[in-house]
Amino acid sequence: MQKASRILAETAWRRSFYAPEKPKETARRQRRAGPPVPRGRAVHNHRTIFISDTHLGTRGCKAELLADFLKHNDCDTLYLVGDIFDIWQVKRWYWSKAQEEVVREVMRKIENGTRVIYVPGNHDEFLRPYIGQTAFGMEVVLEAIHETAGGKRLLVLHGDKFDGVIGCAKWLAHVGDRAYTLALRLNDGLHAVRRALGLPYWSLSAYLKRAVKNAVEYVSRYEEIVARAAAGRGVDGVVCGHIHHAEIRKIGDILYLNDGDWVESCSALVEDARGNLEILRWANSAPQGASHPAIAPPALIPA
Numbered sequence: 001m002q003k004a005s006r007i008l009a010e011t012a013w014r015r016s017f018y019a020p021e022k023p024k025e026t027a028r029r030q031r032r033a034g035p036p037v038p039r040g041r042a043v044h045n046h047r048t049i050f051i052s053d054t055h056l057g058t059r060g061c062k063a064e065l066l067a068d069f070l071k072h073n074d075c076d077t078l079y080l081v082g083d084i085f086d087i088w089q090v091k092r093w094y095w096s097k098a099q100e101e102v103v104r105e106v107m108r109k110i111e112n113g114t115r116v117i118y119v120p121g122n123h124d125e126f127l128r129p130y131i132g133q134t135a136f137g138m139e140v141v142l143e144a145i146h147e148t149a150g151g152k153r154l155l156v157l158h159g160d161k162f163d164g165v166i167g168c169a170k171w172l173a174h175v176g177d178r179a180y181t182l183a184l185r186l187n188d189g190l191h192a193v194r195r196a197l198g199l200p201y202w203s204l205s206a207y208l209k210r211a212v213k214n215a216v217e218y219v220s221r222y223e224e225i226v227a228r229a230a231a232g233r234g235v236d237g238v239v240c241g242h243i244h245h246a247e248i249r250k251i252g253d254i255l256y257l258n259d260g261d262w263v264e265s266c267s268a269l270v271e272d273a274r275g276n277l278e279i280l281r282w283a284n285s286a287p288q289g290a291s292h293p294a295i296a297p298p299a300l301i302p303a
């Protein structure tokens with residue numbers, strides 16, 4: 001009996017949090033609700049939105065998509081989970097109209113009564129002296145505890161503090177899936193050039209394959225370390241960013257949630273009124289996102 005109720009609880013947890021909807025159910029819902037409204041046009045209301053790693057101030061930031069996301073998604077509480085501004089690249093500072101629009105959208109949310117909580121990361125650590133204060137209507141905190149509508153307590157932090165304990169070569173994780181696909185194509189050409197120069201054969205693709213494997217290992221080790229730290233804090237789950245790899249999964253007793261980034265995956269973590277958590281990939285939803293990749297590469301680790 002106890003086992004049955006535990007399984008039931010776990011199933012309920014899994015279903016409500018991240019089990020994909022059964023196609024049958026979706027079809028039934030569509031019949032009831034009519035044709036689905038294309039995402040990106042209607043305004044969606046969420047209880048909470050978590051975004052991080054937008055890297056405003058760099059060319060990498062997908063600011064048009066982010067501004068479009070903010071325009072079409074409202075919430076009671078918005079968590080900015082670090083690396084929102086990228087001040088490291090101050091010499092290569094890049095600012096666009098779209099990035100300005102992103103800031104304006106956040107300010108508009110504050111004016112409309114959205115509570116905005118800013119958890120600085122390592123690229124926007126210039127905000128860390130403001131911890132415990134309110135800046136531009138945003139509460140700046142080192143970390144936060146978010147309580148879901150379902151009563152789950154989630155620790156919210158950027159996650160850079162775990163870099164030192166991972167132990168994999170981080171720079172290798174820079175190499176993503178797409179680089180590998182490209183390398184496969186370049187490999188033959190490279191071989192021909194090296195042969196013409198009298199150099200021995202060297203496989204770029206094999207080299208990158210090892211790098212991708214390392215990136216995958218890096219991500220899973222990071223996730224486990226963050227989850228372990230959260231377990232030590234007595235919370236039900238943890239929300240972080242930093243590694244640019246959106247994820248929702250259970251690690252031991254901890255629900256590990258990573259909201260991804262707005263450089264590659266253009267993803268946000270959202271909570272609905274009932275406490276269900278989901279990752280939204282705006283590149284798939286917004287009409288102008290058609291040219292963006294449907295699936296993010298394993299990871300694009302910030303320096």
Ligand SMILES: [Mn+2]
Pocket residue numbers: 082083121122123158160241242243302
């Ligand atoms: Mn970071």
